[in-house]
Amino acid sequence: MKTNFKAVAEEILGRTISTEEGIEISKIEAQEKNIEISIPSSLKEFYATLGNIPLFVDGYQHFATIEKLFVKDDKLVFLEEHQSVVYWAVDLKNDFTILQTTNQDFTKDIEWFEMDFELDTFLLMNLFFQCVMSDESYHIKAKGGFEYAASLDSEEYNRNKVSKNFIDTLSIHWEEVINQDNMTIYWNKKLNEESIIMYFSNSENKELEITACTKSEHFLDKLIDDYGFYQL
Structure with missing residues (x-):
């Protein structure tokens, strides 16, 4: 089922998203004409x-801003990692395969690696990933973001039975929105506890890094006092 990104984002922020918060279709279509492609429908939405x-x-x-979208090897490059080390693209031959590269010079031959994610799920994942990883200032500007952040390190997770049980039983009370490519993201929509928890696992399924963001200072205190998180 295709994701309604606006509906998900509105639920994340707890408010209506205005037309001005999107990019005009005319600008998107102008860039499609400029680079002579049709942008895959999920990315266009x-x-x-x-x-x-x-x-x-x-x-x-x-x-990438609409004006900076470009094509390399029949792949539309649209996302750059925060340190400009990794780039992601969608394969225009099928409009859904996501590939990544660590090559930064796109004037040369590029080595691409296919990801487990398809475009729609990859974009959904990034909605939550950005929430967890963004600075407080971005959340404040978003008018409904998650202003408080905390982390649980792997040593505390493995040492503290209460911490481990909390993470291992998230699926009982939280919604699992992503579980793919060694990444798991849970979403708590409960009033006054609205939070997102994301972690990565290695091949032995031991959590390596557990990060949370929440709208509630009270719930932040709970993560710290009850479950061994520390504030970021």
Whole structure:
């Protein structure tokens, strides 16, 4: 099922997203004409509805502005890692395969690596990833973001039974929105506890890095006092 990115983003922020917070279709179509391609529908919708919300397009990883989208090897390059080391693209031969590269010079031959994510899920993942990783200032500007952040290190997770049980049983009370490519993201929509928790796992399924963001200072205190997190 295709993701309604605007609806998800509105639920994340807890408010209505205005037309001005997206990019005008005419501008998107002008760039399509300029680079002589059709932008895959999921990516086009993402830009058209959320493309002017810094939290989602620039908070940590950097989505290319419409004018800077470009094609290399029949792949549309649209996302740059925050340190400009990794780039992501969608394969225009099928409009859904996501590939990444660590080559930064696109005038030369590029070595591409296919990801487990397809475009729609990759964009959905990034909505939540940006929330977890973005600085407080992006959340404040978004008017509904998650202003408080905390982390649980792997040693505390493995040592503290309460911490481990909390993470291992998130699926009981939280919504699992992503579980793919060694990444898991949970979403708590409960009033006064609205939070996102993201972690990565290695091949042995031991959590390596656990990060949380929340709208509630009270819930932040709970993460710290009850479950061994520390504030970021």
